[in-house]
Amino acid sequence: MFGRPPFQGFTADEVKHKILEKELEFPADITVNPEITELIKACLIKDPDQRITLDQIMVLGPFCRRFH
Numbered sequence: 001m002f003g004r005p006p007f008q009g010f011t012a013d014e015v016k017h018k019i020l021e022k023e024l025e026f027p028a029d030i031t032v033n034p035e036i037t038e039l040i041k042a043c044l045i046k047d048p049d050q051r052i053t054l055d056q057i058m059v060l061g062p063f064c065r066r067f068h
Helices: 012-021 034-043 054-058
Strands: none
Touching (some): 034 054
16 A cells, blocks of 8 residues: 555564554555555554454455455
């Protein structure tokens, strides 16, 4: 969607640290449908017990159903 991964670094350890510790931020200069940003946020929740499941994704709305 944005042309780059959500967390970047020079080493795998740096990327892993950012994934575990940093909050997800979206580029301010790109406008994206709010439903899509909410879906991305739900997919990237750090706690796997709180993260959205594939079944939940598939019932979210027309955007997701297009890919089912």
